[in-house]
Amino acid sequence: MTLYFTKEHEWLRVEGETAIVGITKHAAEELGELVFVEARDAGTVVQAGESIAVVESVKAASDIYAPVDGEVLDNNPQLSDDPARVSSDPEGEGWIVKFRLSNPDQLESLMDADAYAAFIA
Amino acid sequence: MSAETLLHTPLFTLHEEAGGKMVPFAGYAMPLNYADGIMAEHRHVREHAGLFDVSHMGQVRLRGRSGDGEAAAHALERLVPADIVALKTGRQRYTQFTNEKGGILDDLMVARMGDSLLLVINAACKDADIAHLQDELADCLVEVLEDRALLALQGPEAEDALAALAPAVRDMKFMDVRDVDVDGALCTISRSGYTGEDGFEISLPAMDASRVARKLLEQPAVKLIGLGARDSLRLEAGMCLYGSDIDETTTPVEAALEWSIQKSRRRGGAREGGFPGADVILAQLEEGVSRRRVGVLPEGRAPVRGGAPLYADVEFATPLGKVTSGAFGPTVEAPVAMAYVATEYAAPQTPIVAELRGRAVPATVHVLPFVPARFKR
Numbered sequence: 141m142t143l144y145f146t147k148e149h150e151w152l153r154v155e156g157e158t159a160i161v162g163i164t165k166h167a168a169e170e171l172g173e174l175v176f177v178e179a180r181d182a183g184t185v186v187q188a189g190e191s192i193a194v195v196e197s198v199k200a201a202s203d204i205y206a207p208v209d210g211e212v213l214d215n216n217p218q219l220s221d222d223p224a225r226v227s228s229d230p231e232g233e234g235w236i237v238k239f240r241l242s243n244p245d246q247l248e249s250l251m252d253a254d255a256y257a258a259f260i261a
Numbered sequence: 262m263s264a265e266t267l268l269h270t271p272l273f274t275l276h277e278e279a280g281g282k283m284v285p286f287a288g289y290a291m292p293l294n295y296a297d298g299i300m301a302e303h304r305h306v307r308e309h310a311g312l313f314d315v316s317h318m319g320q321v322r323l324r325g326r327s328g329d330g331e332a333a334a335h336a337l338e339r340l341v342p343a344d345i346v347a348l349k350t351g352r353q354r355y356t357q358f359t360n361e362k363g364g365i366l367d368d369l370m371v372a373r374m375g376d377s378l379l380l381v382i383n384a385a386c387k388d389a390d391i392a393h394l395q396d397e398l399a400d401c402l403v404e405v406l407e408d409r410a411l412l413a414l415q416g417p418e419a420e421d422a423l424a425a426l427a428p429a430v431r432d433m434k435f436m437d438v439r440d441v442d443v444d445g446a447l448c449t450i451s452r453s454g455y456t457g458e459d460g461f462e463i464s465l466p467a468m469d470a471s472r473v474a475r476k477l478l479e480q481p482a483v484k485l486i487g488l489g490a491r492d493s494l495r496l497e498a499g500m501c502l503y504g505s506d507i508d509e510t511t512t513p514v515e516a517a518l519e520w521s522i523q524k525s526r527r528r529g530g531a532r533e534g535g536f537p538g539a540d541v542i543l544a545q546l547e548e549g550v551s552r553r554r555v556g557v558l559p560e561g562r563a564p565v566r567g568g569a570p571l572y573a574d575v576e577f578a579t580p581l582g583k584v585t586s587g588a589f590g591p592t593v594e595a596p597v598a599m600a601y602v603a604t605e606y607a608a609p610q611t612p613i614v615a616e617l618r619g620r621a622v623p624a625t626v627h628v629l630p631f632v633p634a635r636f637k638r
Contacts, residue, residue, distance in 0.1 A: 175589035
């Protein structure tokens, strides 16, 4: 299992060809308490940079972008009733989608935890 | 606009100390929210009392050149559709500057203070409004009160919190305005606000603002509230945001603000018309309009934001209008919006459809406000 981060403030927990994707603690703090989360349906094939979910605070909607090419396998079923879970535990219970990587080589362009910490510092 | 050129209100240091997330707003660095976040701040105002810095708004004193308030009232009626002449000393009312087409240049509060009128105008419209007053009211002195701050204290516990420093405010009713000493500062206080709650707006010398704000924050019920919650509170209260819900293309009648046009200014009234666009607006009052501002309650939890198109049907065949403000309402615990719709669809409970990310979201026209007003009448 390896953890990656993106400049768009997402994290990916990769195991083999699948990854769990969410937003970082830093992003969650910037967005404030979330009131609505909507992820693309399982089976949706996306390229890096396409929207895989929308998260909404009281004030604004923000897209979550696919960090790499792949296919949405599953959404976090808890978030429809309790979107604030993303705010309270963004890097744990507040995960957003499960994702199949179609081109794992793309992971090399992402950051590790130390690089991300430096990025937001 | 870069951060260096943003203006600061007299409470800037207090905002930073309190952990305010400062954002550019109408040329000022203003707090969007503090550490508790928009949802908690919103609920705090509905349950206790919230202190808002609204010093970015414009404050203007208007006097007749002869020095009397009566002349200023007659003069201002040339620019707004409200009855200002009948406004008694110590009372305030809401109105709009209109243009020749009946559109709205800005909305404002007007208070009659003996020999003058006090106007509170929107920050983003300040320069244009002041030029408008100077150009059109040559018979008046237009004094821009640059050295005054403006605080709003709002919520069911606002009266107790302010009365602890100035007991006289307990006797004030909704839309009363009085000069009151608060901790040695000469304040002009009105019982009014932009949240739907009871509360006060406090105009005071800039040099006293931080001290008085800190005194108010010593009260256990009072917390600082940012612009984010100010917006969700006013939206639940059904109040217009200039530039979103009303602008130069919307008339007061389309905006469902005809309650702010008194009989004396309507057809057959003692001082009928005489303001820009009166022909359009007075005709609309009698003949109706083709679109109206309404509340919209979308189904589900997804907020429908400003700009979202509205339709009569899920096929998007019959367009009705569009959303002008939309957010999640923390007190309603559901998404809430304001919109203009074709008048045939403006009745409360009418089912309509909003387009959200290409999908049809069922919605209902809802009476405004979404949350009952709790003004002290």
